[in-house]
Amino acid sequence: MKVTSGKAGIHGWGGYVPRYRLPTKEIARVWGWPDHQYKGLNVSHKSVDGPDEDSTTMGFEAAYNALLRAKIDPSLIGAVFFGSESKVYAVKPSATLIAEMIGATPETMASDLEFACRAGSEGLRASLALVSSGMVKYALAVGSDTAQAEPGDVLEFTASSGAAAFIVGPAEGAAAIVEYSYTYVTDTPDFWRRAEKPYPRHGEGFTGEPAYFAHIMGAVKGLFKKTGLKPEDFDYAIFHQPNGKFPVRVAQRLGFTYEQVERGLVTPMIGNTYNASALLGLVRVLDVAKPGQRILLAPFGSGAGSDAYSIIVTDEIVEKQKLAPALDDYINRKLEVDYATYTRFRRILTMLARG
Amino acid sequence: MVLARWWRTRIPRYRLIGAQCKSCGRAHYPPRKACPYCGSTELEQVMLPRRGILESYTVVQSIPGDTRFQAPIIVGLVRLENGVRLVAELTDVQPEELKLGLEVEATMRRIREDGDNGTIMYGLKFRPILGKS
Ligand SMILES: [Zn+2]
Numbered sequence: 286m287k288v289t290s291g292k293a294g295i296h297g298w299g300g301y302v303p304r305y306r307l308p309t310k311e312i313a314r315v316w317g318w319p320d321h322q323y324k325g326l327n328v329s330h331k332s333v334d335g336p337d338e339d340s341t342t343m344g345f346e347a348a349y350n351a352l353l354r355a356k357i358d359p360s361l362i363g364a365v366f367f368g369s370e371s372k373v374y375a376v377k378p379s380a381t382l383i384a385e386m387i388g389a390t391p392e393t394m395a396s397d398l399e400f401a402c403r404a405g406s407e408g409l410r411a412s413l414a415l416v417s418s419g420m421v422k423y424a425l426a427v428g429s430d431t432a433q434a435e436p437g438d439v440l441e442f443t444a445s446s447g448a449a450a451f452i453v454g455p456a457e458g459a460a461a462i463v464e465y466s467y468t469y470v471t472d473t474p475d476f477w478r479r480a481e482k483p484y485p486r487h488g489e490g491f492t493g494e495p496a497y498f499a500h501i502m503g504a505v506k507g508l509f510k511k512t513g514l515k516p517e518d519f520d521y522a523i524f525h526q527p528n529g530k531f532p533v534r535v536a537q538r539l540g541f542t543y544e545q546v547e548r549g550l551v552t553p554m555i556g557n558t559y560n561a562s563a564l565l566g567l568v569r570v571l572d573v574a575k576p577g578q579r580i581l582l583a584p585f586g587s588g589a590g591s592d593a594y595s596i597i598v599t600d601e602i603v604e605k606q607k608l609a610p611a612l613d614d615y616i617n618r619k620l621e622v623d624y625a626t627y628t629r630f631r632r633i634l635t636m637l638a639r640g
Numbered sequence: 641m642v643l644a645r646w647w648r649t650r651i652p653r654y655r656l657i658g659a660q661c662k663s664c665g666r667a668h669y670p671p672r673k674a675c676p677y678c679g680s681t682e683l684e685q686v687m688l689p690r691r692g693i694l695e696s697y698t699v700v701q702s703i704p705g706d707t708r709f710q711a712p713i714i715v716g717l718v719r720l721e722n723g724v725r726l727v728a729e730l731t732d733v734q735p736e737e738l739k740l741g742l743e744v745e746a747t748m749r750r751i752r753e754d755g756d757n758g759t760i761m762y763g764l765k766f767r768p769i770l771g772k773s
Contacts, residue, residue, distance in 0.1 A: 303732075304732045330655065335731065335732060335749045336709045336710045337710050337749040337751075337765065338730055338749065338751060339760075341748075341760075341762065342749050342750065342762065345748045346747060346748060349748075373760055374760075378700070385650070385651075385654060386655070386748060386762070388656040394663075483691070593732045612772050614770050614771045615770070617771075618770060618771070629709060630709070632709060
């Protein structure tokens with residue numbers, strides 16, 4: 286095993302999941318889908334943002350929780366990255382809103398990133414690079430989505446809402462050090478949304494093997510090759526979770542056991558939170574991880590690309606786990622809504638006057 | 641006009657910053673130019689505690705225009721842990737879950753928006769404390 290010593294790590298982590306849940310069986314009831322057509326997705330409920338929530342408000346709360354754990358002066362944050370495919374403005378950064386809300390302004394970089402479900406992870410890689418180079422002391426990477434799906438499309442059964450955030454800083458004092466990261470991207474037409482269209486489309490025949498599996502396996506195998514690490518060197522393995530079955534299958538193919546994957550699986554409970562999907566898996570793992578444990582993280586975004594990270598937990602984690610709400614506090618705070626309420630909250634109900 | 645006023649007052653609204661009087665020691669929110677208790681203009685900005693108790697509330701079902709998606713709108717009188725009282729919207733709570741003495745905490749939300757082609761205004765609302773609802 287040859288692992289380069291990481292110069293940067295995670296000082297604070299935070300998640301956010303809205304209160305409302307739409308059962309997938311309620312979507313099936315409305316659209317007349319028989320059980321066998323959606324049960325295989327292994328998603329029981331999806332989280333739904335409330336009528337006054339959006340990717341900015343959720344991203345803020347995740348960032349605020351990360352800041353509580355990092356215990357740093359927010360003015361020391363020198364970069365804020367916001368990864369989303371459901372930005373509230375087509376043009377006007379969400380990163381400056383969140384930077385201002387947490388008190389990182391004005392002396393900071395700030396930008397919104399887009400790479401389907403992987404933009405938040407690119408923000409994490411950029412944060413690690415900026416901190417490792419010494420250009421900034423701390424950086425904030427946020428992944429947040431209120432994912433869109435066309436009513437009645439298979440994506441509607443999984444597309445949900447949530448946010449994850451990480452304060453990245455020097456290895457010293459970090460709760461978890463990123464010892465290596467590796468990225469694998471190609472041009473793949475598996476999923477897209479054209480400008481000014483409300484819902485994304487997916488390219489049948491491209492979504493599974495050539496996109497999700499090829500890129501995650503490319504990234505993880507690349508990390509293995511560069512570091513000499515093997516599946517058995519990891520205590521946890523977390524993958525992007527478009528549904529409840531893909532992450533389990535890709536883990537199996539790469540040689541990981543279900544026990545390594547289980548803790549980081551959040552999609553079966555709350556659906557696919559897109560830019561927060563794998564990152565919320567990391568949040569849920571960090572909530573319970575012990576010093577010395579090693580975590581594999583592999584987010585994925587359509588279009589397509591995947592990052593593989595090897596992360597080592599330090600002694601600092603124990604104290605930080607108690608400083609902000611755990612992800613399960615949000616997952617367990619749930620109120621079921623019916624399809625009609627969901628259409629109102631999500632503004633799919635368009636007959637209402639909007640002034 | 642609305643946009644300019646909202647923008648000028650965004651920092652207290654985003655970060656729950658109030659003003660503390662150097663003369664009588666009492667804090668208030670939103671921050672004003674003079675202390676509402678003794679009139680002193682010797683004030684300093686302070687970060688207020690994000691938790692409090694619901695002392696009174698009203699539920700408005702009939703909402704005009706842009707904000708109707710958020711109906712019903714619940715407005716509460718909240719007493720923060722340091723005694724400061726403020727009026728704010730409540731969220732993530734059903735009308736039947738409301739009761740006096742409910743423990744609440746601040747959360748960032750959309751307050752209003754200027755149609756679907758204007759700006760979105762954010763600020764703090766209060767919700768039942770996570771893990772206690
Ligand atoms: Zn006074």
